Amino acid sequence: MDTLARIRQLAAKEFSINPDGLDPSAPLDTLGIDSLSFIEFMFKVEEEFGVNVSDEDLKAIKTLSDLERQVAAALSAAGKV
Amino acid sequence: MARVAVTGAGVISPLGESLAEFHRSLRAGRSAIRRLAPELTERTGVQVAAPLDWDPAAHFKESEAASLDRASQFALAAAGQAIADSGLKIEDDNRVRIGVSWGTGMGGAHTQEASYQQVYGAGEWRVRPLTVVMGMNNAPGSNVAVRHGLRGPFANFSTACSSSAMALGEAMRQIAAGRADAMIAGGCEALLTPGILVAWQALRTLAPADAADPAASCKPFDKRRAGLVLGEGAAAFVLEEESRARARGARIYALLTGYGNSCDAVHMSRPDRAGQVRAMQEALAEARLAPQDVGYINAHGTATAVGDRVEAEAINAVFGDAAREVRVSSTKSLHGHLLGGSGAIEFAATLLALEGVLPPTGFLDQPDPACALRHVARSAERVDPPRAVMSNSFAFGGSNVVLVAERP
Numbered sequence A: 001m002d003t004l005a006r007i008r009q010l011a012a013k014e015f016s017i018n019p020d021g022l023d024p025s026a027p028l029d030t031l032g033i034d035s036l037s038f039i040e041f042m043f044k045v046e047e048e049f050g051v052n053v054s055d056e057d058l059k060a061i062k063t064l065s066d067l068e069r070q071v072a073a074a075l076s077a078a079g080k081v
Numbered sequence B: 001m002a003r004v005a006v007t008g009a010g011v012i013s014p015l016g017e018s019l020a021e022f023h024r025s026l027r028a029g030r031s032a033i034r035r036l037a038p039e040l041t042e043r044t045g046v047q048v049a050a051p052l053d054w055d056p057a058a059h060f061k062e063s064e065a066a067s068l069d070r071a072s073q074f075a076l077a078a079a080g081q082a083i084a085d086s087g088l089k090i091e092d093d094n095r096v097r098i099g100v101s102w103g104t105g106m107g108g109a110h111t112q113e114a115s116y117q118q119v120y121g122a123g124e125w126r127v128r129p130l131t132v133v134m135g136m137n138n139a140p141g142s143n144v145a146v147r148h149g150l151r152g153p154f155a156n157f158s159t160a161c162s163s164s165a166m167a168l169g170e171a172m173r174q175i176a177a178g179r180a181d182a183m184i185a186g187g188c189e190a191l192l193t194p195g196i197l198v199a200w201q202a203l204r205t206l207a208p209a210d211a212a213d214p215a216a217s218c219k220p221f222d223k224r225r226a227g228l229v230l231g232e233g234a235a236a237f238v239l240e241e242e243s244r245a246r247a248r249g250a251r252i253y254a255l256l257t258g259y260g261n262s263c264d265a266v267h268m269s270r271p272d273r274a275g276q277v278r279a280m281q282e283a284l285a286e287a288r289l290a291p292q293d294v295g296y297i298n299a300h301g302t303a304t305a306v307g308d309r310v311e312a313e314a315i316n317a318v319f320g321d322a323a324r325e326v327r328v329s330s331t332k333s334l335h336g337h338l339l340g341g342s343g344a345i346e347f348a349a350t351l352l353a354l355e356g357v358l359p360p361t362g363f364l365d366q367p368d369p370a371c372a373l374r375h376v377a378r379s380a381e382r383v384d385p386p387r388a389v390m391s392n393s394f395a396f397g398g399s400n401v402v403l404v405a406e407r408p
Helices: A003-014 A035-049 A055-059 A064-077 B019-028 B038-044 B062-066 B070-086 B109-121 B131-135 B139-148 B160-176 B194-203 B242-247 B273-287 B305-324 B339-354
Strands: B004-012 B098-103 B154-157 B182-189 B233-241 B254-263 B294-298 B327-329 B388-394 B399-406
Touching (some): A003 A064, A003 B062, A035 A064, A055 A064, B004 B019, B004 B070, B004 B339, B038 B194, B070 B233, B098 B139, B098 B160, B098 B339, B109 B131, B109 B194, B139 B182, B154 B160, B160 B233, B160 B254, B160 B339, B160 B388, B182 B339, B233 B242, B233 B339, B254 B339, B273 B305
Parallel strands (some): B098 B154, B098 B182, B294 B388
Antiparallel strands (some): B004 B233, B004 B254, B254 B399
């Protein structure tokens, strides 16, 4: 499964939403994901992929696609892809 | 001064997950106390407790439950029942006049312990970001406010075993003072974790399992009493200014008319008769009742050697000759000690007494002469509905809270 699909699956579970209805380019707040629940979600994403996303990079994440890019970059930096 | 009506009740307890189920268990004298899992007993030394068979999925979406400590789950479930039961409509034009007054001893204990387990047990210095907001002491009450949009006065009381009785009493004051039209008041506790069980065991105040019948391990006022048994759960009430409740045709369970609050200020754990006497007298005075008007007392009665004796002496000192008539029981024998939630759950028990069914002190076969009271022993007693009832909550730290309720 590719990175985005895994992220979508995690998000669907975390926020009890249908993965098919998740638009990766939609701003997170329009998906009903507030800042606190996003931080908690990031904790699980980091666990899932075994990476760390810095506070600075975290601030730049506005959509699930942004998140995928950050995770991919972190994976690549860690030599995991 | 405005009078305060109790118009809704919700219960999440080891004796049932509604007021009706809780009352049925009390009528039957059923005990929820049972042996803990052998592995937990082996590690902590604690043999019995009154745990809830709690299924979060029956109350919350999976994602919701994951962000709510067990204590907050109990609080939300009990408060939701109470609000629905009351028929009170919470709308944009009244929500600033409705508040929350909550009590809990340890708040999100499971969350705190999971965090420490992660750090010290697993050696992983990385904990869930929600640890703070799930674990903080005011999380249960705040979750109730957020869920129902209650924007009036908010307070969270943490005075160990008197926490939720204080929450009810202080909610009554908010309404009586005109600061709120209605309050959601109650309390909860969920601290049956290994780390907290072992701490209680270290205090040497917990009862061992009754060898013949573990359900009978907690025996308040009995010569054989050997200590308290921990429980968990929540109870919540809707309190409303009486004339408003009557105007909307609400069913009124009781009027909350007296609240006594005192501190022993002598010792952190040893109870003091004088402090308890003052709290009972203050509650009676506020309700403008004489001792003989009270037909039933739900005692604090934790089944410790000293605690039960001191409370019996205090009741006798306050009630004098009337102590020969007033029925007394400790329902902790059946639902265990809910600590911060005990005042609220026991207030729910007194509502049954106001209907004329006095809940019993379970397993009280050999009353201790040092606890000379008119006990409701072993099984529930049917009487003419009393005019007034009293509920005592006496806490570690010396906090004493007494509530008096009357028939509407």
